[in-house]
Amino acid sequence: MNLSANYMGISLKNPLVASASPLTYTLDGVRRLAASGVGAIVMHSLFEEELVSDAEHQARLLEAGSESFAESLSYFPDTLAPKASKHYLGLLERAVNAVEVPVIASLNGATPGGWTTHARDMENAGATAIELNIHMIPVGPGIDGRGVEDLHVEILQQVKAVVSVPIAIKLSPYFSSVGEMASRLDKAGADGIVLFSRFMHPRIDPESLEVIPSVGLSDPAESRLPQTWVALLYGRLEATIVAAGGVEQADDVVSYILAGADAVMTASALLRHGPGYAENLLDGLARWMARKGFDALDQVRGMLAVQSSSDETTWERTQYVDALRAANANLQGPW
Incomplete structure (x- = not known):
């Protein structure tokens, strides 16, 4: 059974990618993921807030020292890499050397500053590719939507200009036109489009009268939105599409590939069941292919995608109406 896949020009032994999660905070976690058989590993994100905090702290130290000693700058190394960055790059380099599967670095931020420097450092540390997770929700009523879109393109172009490894954009589902945004990023040089990033919304606790940070694992119902967009974008982009x-379950992996995904990411299932659960997902995929008479993923990929000759709006509207009709029929009863 040939499960090999291609992600941004990177050859993968299978389409299952372990996405960013707490499992990649340690070298042992990275090794366990690789041993489970995944095709690639995305490291946890290096956050802009961590870098800004470290930089501000170092700036205060330098300012205080320079006021006291004329030659105080000689006490500091030439390269003042923030602590968070040094730790991340060290772990990334050890991970790349410890496992044989591709290791993809991840940057999570909201502004253009600093992306290029840290992307270059990630490439130098051995990252096979870099995933840009641009976390920006235009929550203020005065924030222009087109400006947010332009910012994504600007960040991508800046990073592409200074690194040679493939660059993926992990896209938000909250654009007014996801298809047009994906197309703009594709034309701007994105090597991969990941659909979609998850936002960890806080919850309001009526007893403590506090806003509580909340992180929940995903469930299969959440696959419907990215699955729809994978099917709609299949064959319309040069960039590879990742779900x-x-x-x-293995069926979720199968469904994404039928929709047209080049690779499929998972984190929640591996956190819920352990890294070794990847073997279950891959075994289920292989068994399904054998049962259906397929020998390679290329025979499966995009079978249920929206054909390029189809009208996407009509297709989506038809699915919407059919879903409502089916729901109404199922809910009819003696009442």
Whole structure:
């Protein structure tokens, strides 16, 4: 059975990618993921807030020292890499050397500053590719939507200009036109489009009268939105398409590939069941292919995608109406 896949020009032994999660905070976790058989590993994100905090702290130290000693700058190394960055790059380099599967670095931020420097450092540390997770929700009423879109393109172009490894954009589902945004990023040089990033919304606790940070694992129902967009974008982009969210069973992996995904990411299932659960997902995929008479993923990929000759709006509207009709029929009863 040939499960090999291609992600941004990177050859993978299979389409299952372990996405960013707490499992990649340690070298042992990275090794366990690799041993489970995944095709690639995305490291946890290096956050802009960590870098800004470290930089501000170092700036205060330098300012205080320079006021006291004329030659105080000689006490500091030439390269003042923030602590968070040094730790991340060290772990990334050890991970790349410890496992044989591709290791993809991840940057999570909201502004253009600093992306290029840290992307270059990640490439130098051995990252096979870099995933840009641009976490920006235009929550203020005065924030222009087109400006947010332009910012994504600007960040991508800046990073592409200074590194040679493939660059993926992990896209938000909250654009007014996801298809047009994906197309703009594709034309701007994105090597991969990941659909979609998950936002960890806080909850309001009526007893403590506090806003509580809340992180929940995904469930299979969450796969429907990215699955729809994978099917709509298949064959319309030069960039490879990666599905993310809601993978719990092998059938979820199969469905994404039928929709047209080049690779499928999972984190929640591996956190819920342990890294070794990847073997279950891959075994289930292989068994399904054998049962259906397929020998390679290329025979499966995009079978249920929206054909390029189809009208996407009509297709989506038809699915919407059919779903409502089916729901109404199922809910009819003696009442």
